[in-house]
Amino acid sequence: MQTITRVAELRRTLAKSRGADQRVGLVPTMGYLHDGHMALIAASQAQCDVTVVSIFVNPTQFGPNEDLSSYPRDFLRDEGLCRDGGVAILFAPETQEVYTSHFETFVEPGDLAKPLCGVFRPGHFRGVATVVCKLFNMVQPDVAFFGQKDFQQCAVVRRMVIDLNLPIEMVTVPTVREQDGLAMSSRNRYLSKEERQRALAINRGLSAALDEFRSGERNVEKLIAVAKRHLEAVDRLQYLELVDSDTLKTADSPLRRPAALCAAAYVGSTRLIDNVLLGLRTR
Structure with a gap:
């Protein structure tokens, strides 16, 4: 090299x-x-x-x-x-x-x-x-x-x-994650042991919404609400938005196009971002 x-x-x-x-x-x-x-x-x-x-x-x-x-x-x-x-x-x-x-x-x-x-x-x-x-x-x-x-x-x-x-x-x-689901990031080193445990709420929330989507849910507000229920452990939720994958504009409900559920949150003084893709099934 x-x-x-x-x-x-x-x-x-x-x-x-x-x-x-x-x-x-x-x-x-x-x-x-x-x-x-x-x-x-x-x-x-x-x-x-x-x-x-x-x-x-x-x-x-x-x-x-x-x-x-x-x-x-x-x-x-x-x-x-x-x-x-x-x-x-x-x-x-x-x-x-x-x-x-x-x-x-x-x-x-x-x-x-x-x-x-x-x-x-x-x-x-x-x-x-x-x-x-x-x-x-x-x-x-x-x-x-x-x-x-x-x-x-x-x-x-x-x-x-x-x-x-x-x-x-x-x-x-695709995003690479730690064994516990936390998205890999250079800033993860800023987290204390206690903060790291609370940071797992971000992936839990996004994953819960993805599970609902896979079960057939297409209502944007409901998908966001499912994710948000898991995010109480973070210190400050900066945004949690479901956006069109191509335009990044707020996704229309019911979902008919590929979308991304994106989150940014502070745990302690560390800002973390994550997302999941909600790709639609072809019929």
């Missing part, structure tokens, strides 16, 4: 792979890797000849009172996990390599960035879209791999790929 910090060196190295007609996969991360990231790496390994993992804690997607300075970092551990996972290139640029001193050009996403997390984290998806677009231009992958846990992020990036005619296939990998 090669660890590269400069864009110029990255491009020179990948030019050899493209010259050999090799398929390049990109797994963009902010580091502190867990099994969810490893699932993305495994998916890339299965579909591509060369896997690139980027590690970059992107400052432009953090708000002024968010956890940029304390976001978990362990580069040596991440490097070892990437090596063990068969990654060909670990791209770990410094901030000044990504955002030069006079940087002023951003990607401004549209309506998909406005609901859900967009309401509570203004500017977040502007930062996400910008850094992902930059990584796409730096790596120029054939395929990019993202996790379903960040459902809205996937929707925003997919729209950007279409709207900007980026020649990249985007693959979404």
Whole structure:
């Protein structure tokens, strides 16, 4: 595995792979890797000849009172996990390599960035879209791999790929969970033992709604109510919404299109997000 910090060196190295007609996969991360990231790496390994993992804690997607300075970092551990996972290139640029001193050009996403997390984290998806677009231009992958846990992020990036005619296939990998059902997240390390137990309420609520959906329930309000009954253990429920999978607009009742039940909640001082997909049966 090669660890590269400069864009110029990255491009020179990948030019050899493209010259050999090799398929390049990109797994963009902010580091502190867990099994969810490893699932993305495994998916890339299965579909591509060369896997690139980027590690970059992107400052432009953090708000002024968010956890940029304390976001978990362990580069040596991440490097070892990437090596063990068969990654060909670990791209770990410094901030000044990504955002030069006079940087002023951003990607401004549209309506998909406005609901859900967009309401509570203004500017977040502007930062996400910008850094992902930059990584796409730096790596120029054939395929990019993202996790379903960040459902809205996937929707925003997919729209950007279409709207900007980026020649990249985007693959979404199902959410990976701990044995107890908690969605894998780098921020899980913030939770105390007691908070972690209460955090399980998020998945319990979403799973209960999914079970009701599978049993035939199609009323949006009832599905949300089923999930909400399980969420009393969290300290603050930021949102619990059932949205159309394509538009992220509030889903119409009765459900006739694929939808996603999305939640964001604080347990202690830790903000957690999760979702389940409600795909409709074909008859």
